[in-house]
Amino acid sequence: MKQRASTNLFTFFTLYIAQSIPMSFFATALPVLMRQGDYSLFVIALLKLIKLPWILKCLWSPLVDCRTETVADYKRWIIGAEIVYALLIFVVAMLRIDTHFTLIIFLILLAFISSATQDIATDAMAARSFERRNSSLLNSIQSMGSFTGSMVGGGFLLLLFHRIGWSHLLPWVAIFVLAALLPLALNRKITLHERTNRQKATPRDMLLFFSRKQIWRQILFLTLFYAGLIGILSSLSPYLVDRGYRMKEIGAMVGIFGVSTGILCAFVTGLFIRKKGKLRSRRIISACILLPPAYFLWLSQSTLESHALILIGIALIWGTYGMASTMINTAAMDIVRDGREGTDFTLQIVLTHLSAMIISLVSARVGDLTGYSGLFAMELALAAVSFIFVLFTQPFRPEEKEGI
Numbered sequence: 001m002k003q004r005a006s007t008n009l010f011t012f013f014t015l016y017i018a019q020s021i022p023m024s025f026f027a028t029a030l031p032v033l034m035r036q037g038d039y040s041l042f043v044i045a046l047l048k049l050i051k052l053p054w055i056l057k058c059l060w061s062p063l064v065d066c067r068t069e070t071v072a073d074y075k076r077w078i079i080g081a082e083i084v085y086a087l088l089i090f091v092v093a094m095l096r097i098d099t100h101f102t103l104i105i106f107l108i109l110l111a112f113i114s115s116a117t118q119d120i121a122t123d124a125m126a127a128r129s130f131e132r133r134n135s136s137l138l139n140s141i142q143s144m145g146s147f148t149g150s151m152v153g154g155g156f157l158l159l160l161f162h163r164i165g166w167s168h169l170l171p172w173v174a175i176f177v178l179a180a181l182l183p184l185a186l187n188r189k190i191t192l193h194e195r196t197n198r199q200k201a202t203p204r205d206m207l208l209f210f211s212r213k214q215i216w217r218q219i220l221f222l223t224l225f226y227a228g229l230i231g232i233l234s235s236l237s238p239y240l241v242d243r244g245y246r247m248k249e250i251g252a253m254v255g256i257f258g259v260s261t262g263i264l265c266a267f268v269t270g271l272f273i274r275k276k277g278k279l280r281s282r283r284i285i286s287a288c289i290l291l292p293p294a295y296f297l298w299l300s301q302s303t304l305e306s307h308a309l310i311l312i313g314i315a316l317i318w319g320t321y322g323m324a325s326t327m328i329n330t331a332a333m334d335i336v337r338d339g340r341e342g343t344d345f346t347l348q349i350v351l352t353h354l355s356a357m358i359i360s361l362v363s364a365r366v367g368d369l370t371g372y373s374g375l376f377a378m379e380l381a382l383a384a385v386s387f388i389f390v391l392f393t394q395p396f397r398p399e400e401k402e403g404i
Contacts, residue, residue, distance in 0.1 A: 007187060007189050008129055008130075008190055009138065009141050011183045011184050011190070012122065012126055013141050013144065013145045013148075014182075014184070015122045015145070015180065015183075015184060016122070016141070016145025017149045017152070017180060018176070018177050018181070019082075019085075019115040019118055019119055019149070020145065020146045020147075020149020020150060021173060022089055022115070022173050022174075023051070023112065023115060023149070023153065024149050024152070024153030024154040025157045025158070026050065026108055026153075027047075027050075028150075028154035028237065028251075029157075030047055031044045031237050042361070042364045042365050042368050048234065048356075048357050048361070050105060050108050051357070052109065053112040053115075054112060055353050055354050055357065056350075057116035057117065057119070057346055058206060058343070058346045058347045059203075060120075061342045061346040061347070062203050062205055062206065062340075062342075064077055064117070064121050064124065065124060065205075065340055065342045065343050071125070071190050074121050074124070075185070077117065077118070078122055078125075078181070078184060079181055079184070081115070081118035081121070082177055082181055084111075085111050085114040085115050085177055086177040086178045087174070088107055088111040089170055089171075089173055089174040090174045092108065092170055093166065093169075093170030094167065095107075120346050123142075123341070123345045123346065123349075124342030125192070126142070126333075127336050127341035127342075128193050128341055129192060137271075139273075139329035139330040140267050140269065140270025140326050141270075142325075142329045143262075143266035143322060143329060144263050147259050147322060148263055150255065150259045151259035151263065153255070154255035155254070155255025155256035156251075156255070157173065157255075158247060158250070158251030161247075162247055162248045162251070205337075205340050205343050206347060209337070209340070209343070209344055215396060217393055218331070218335060218348070218395070219351060220389060220393075221282075221331065221389070221395070222328065222331075222351045222352050222355070223352070224355075224382070224386040224389055225282075225286065225327070225390070226320075226324040226328070226352075226386075227355065227382040227383070227386055228290065228293050228379045228380065228382045228383025229289060229293075229320060229324065229383075230355075230359045230360055230363070230379075231359050231360060231362075231363025231364070231367075232292060232293060232296055232363075232375075232376065232379055234356075234363065234364065235360075235363065235364060235372070235375060236317065237250055237254065239372060240253065240254070240310070243310070254318075257311065257314060257315070258315065261314075261315045261318045261319045261322065262318040262321055262322035264322070265318075265319040265320070265322035266323070269281070269285070269322065270326055273326070278330060278334075279395060281327060282331070283390055283391060285320070285324055286386055286390040286391070287387055288320050289324060290380070290383045290384065292320055293376050293377075293379035294380055295316055296376045296379075300371070300372045300373045300376055301373055328349075328352060332345055332349060335397075337398075362378075363379060
């Protein structure tokens with residue numbers, strides 16, 4: 001039993017890595033290149049729009065739910081989407097970024113549609129493969145896979161990009177995306193819990209999700225929980241550029257050191273949630289989220305120039321982000337409806353992506369107008385609002401026999 005669980009966890013780990021590596025590379029390399037080209041923080045923040053498919057994916061998540069019943073169904077969706085993802089990356093590799101920038105952005109959008117579809121099917125299969133009461137390890141794997149992809153894509157690949165360039169690097173990224181499908185293709189140990197609700201999922205289920213009693217608690221939780229981190233994360237690379245760091249150094253500091261801290265904290269948080277419980281864990285993590293914006297606000301006003309102080313800030317922001325992501329995934333997995341696993345989980349994660357995009361744009365605009373001190377002060381205020389909400393509001397708990 002333990003061997004089967006370990007095999008399944010590894011399979012999901014590779015799937016989350018596969019979807020994350022290319023996205024992390026594009027999301028990290030392009031802002032650095034744009035900042036070096038003297039683009040404003042607000043224009044760089046607009047690049048977040050390439051992740052629009054990950055916000056709109058809830059629109060086709062019911063299609064995935066209604067056409068998946070067996071493990072083979074999920075495998076067809078996941079493998080098909082990843083093959084398209086890899087092919088589009090191959091095409092992007094053949095284009096020059098300095099002369100085909102608009103076309104590259106368009107192709108990246110299409111690639112992200114494929115990866116978002118893979119994510120819907122992967123999350124739904126994960127929800128049906130593990131007991132939701134004890135899903136914190138799975139939720140750690142979700143965060144760890146995403147962060148490992150960020151470390152490779154935004155760290156090691158950024159260093160390689162500095163050495164070998166766009167056209168030589170991306171084909172290997174595409175090959176890795178395909179290779180990451182092997183554990184899923186070879187895994188014969190995945191079993192799914194039977195659905196009690198046999199009705200097919202429909203687009204109407206998205207509206208029914210929001211009609212549940214007291215669902216506003218979950219919506220506000222998802223919107224606010226790591227609002228105090230997102231603006232800092234999205235502006236971290238430009239901030240380091242302005243502090244005099246080069247792309248190679250940023251790749252090592254953020255993409256390797258920072259994300260490694262996030263991976264470690266995501267793993268520890270899964271164990272912590274199992275031991276201390278979900279309610280206590282979310283309150284403790286919410287309090288921890290106050291630390292990074294407070295630290296960066298102090299750092300922006302300090303006259304001290306120290307590489308070690310920058311590294312401490314990077315560890316703080318990524319460590320708390322790893323903790324918060326695991327908590328978000330756990331809370332979202334807890335309330336998915338039977339037969340609507342992909343739809344419900346996707347809707348909740350989309351809410352976090354949408355709020356993150358809005359916060360990134362607003363914080364970047366604040367940074368352009370008031371400097372980094374104003375940006376960090378805004379993030380600290382958001383973290384304080386989130387902490388007060390979590391401290392005084394009970395989590396959303398759906399009734400066991402709630403109607404679908």
